[in-house]
Amino acid sequence: MIATKSKTVSGVQVEVVEEPLIQKKGKKIGILGGTFNPPHIAHLLIAEQVGSQLGLDKVLFIPDFIPPHVDEKKTIPAEHRVEMVCLAIQDNPLFDLDLIEINRGGSSYSYDTVKELKQLHPENDYYFIIGGDMADYLPTWHRIDELVKMVQFVGVDRPKYQRQEQYPIIWVDVPKMDISSTKIRKNVKNGCSIRYQVPESVEKYIKEHRLYEQ
Numbered sequence: 001m002i003a004t005k006s007k008t009v010s011g012v013q014v015e016v017v018e019e020p021l022i023q024k025k026g027k028k029i030g031i032l033g034g035t036f037n038p039p040h041i042a043h044l045l046i047a048e049q050v051g052s053q054l055g056l057d058k059v060l061f062i063p064d065f066i067p068p069h070v071d072e073k074k075t076i077p078a079e080h081r082v083e084m085v086c087l088a089i090q091d092n093p094l095f096d097l098d099l100i101e102i103n104r105g106g107s108s109y110s111y112d113t114v115k116e117l118k119q120l121h122p123e124n125d126y127y128f129i130i131g132g133d134m135a136d137y138l139p140t141w142h143r144i145d146e147l148v149k150m151v152q153f154v155g156v157d158r159p160k161y162q163r164q165e166q167y168p169i170i171w172v173d174v175p176k177m178d179i180s181s182t183k184i185r186k187n188v189k190n191g192c193s194i195r196y197q198v199p200e201s202v203e204k205y206i207k208e209h210r211l212y213e214q
């Protein structure tokens, strides 16, 4: 039985539903933040595996604007990174691109991103996916003690890194891949093949725009 209430609208008496017919139902949303310089197959594989093993409704790929540890990395303009993420994820309905950090500008602190996402969708639960290297860095993250209460961190192993237990992390088993954007950039610079390390569309984009050649 749906509860209704009589109301007069423009002089006419109507019955209006008191409770929303469709309750806003929370979703399980994964977040894969990264510089994606460029996106590679390990990003896709970890997002797919975490999504399927934890039964997530979506995995958001969130390219950062300025990576928080910027001094350690040289990036290329966000437009290129965003375009390559679009190409990489386009055929997977589980994946979405979210430009929240690009639109916000400045240093892309995850605390700010998660806070904004939770304000927009308080009904959702968020799962922040990180590789073993990032799990090592967690203690240095901006407002980490608050952030760990707002999201569930999900770790995936990365060669040469041990599982860290300083903060609550769910570890998901994913085949370990010694693939990184750094190695891909080096390969391009040295004229070595990057085939099968990035999707074909991303490889084509890198060639067309002559990225990483210098």
Ligand SMILES: Nc1ncnc2c1ncn2[C@@H]1O[C@H](COP(=O)(O)OP(=O)(O)OP(=O)(O)O)[C@@H](O)[C@H]1O
Residues within 6 Å of the ligand: 033, 034, 035, 036, 037, 042, 043, 046, 073, 129, 130, 131, 132, 133, 134, 156, 157, 158, 159, 177, 178, 179, 180, 181, 182, 183
């Ligand atoms: N091979 C991998 N195995 C597990 N996690 C990975 C792997 N590559 C990237 N990640 C994770 O994906 C997220 C985004 O990574 P990012 O875009 O910085 O790629 P990257 O390969 O680490 O880049 P770079 O070599 O430039 O540092 C991070 O949490 C990172 O730990």
Ligand SMILES: O=C(O)c1ccc[n+]([C@@H]2O[C@H](COP(=O)([O-])O)[C@@H](O)[C@H]2O)c1
Residues within 6 Å of the ligand: 032, 033, 034, 035, 036, 062, 064, 067, 068, 069, 108, 109, 110, 111, 134, 137, 140, 141, 142
């Ligand atoms: O918020 C922080 O302090 C923080 C510090 C380091 C990394 N992060 C986030 O972790 C994700 C992976 O970072 P990176 O540098 O490997 O591209 C990306 O979303 C970053 O914004 C966040």
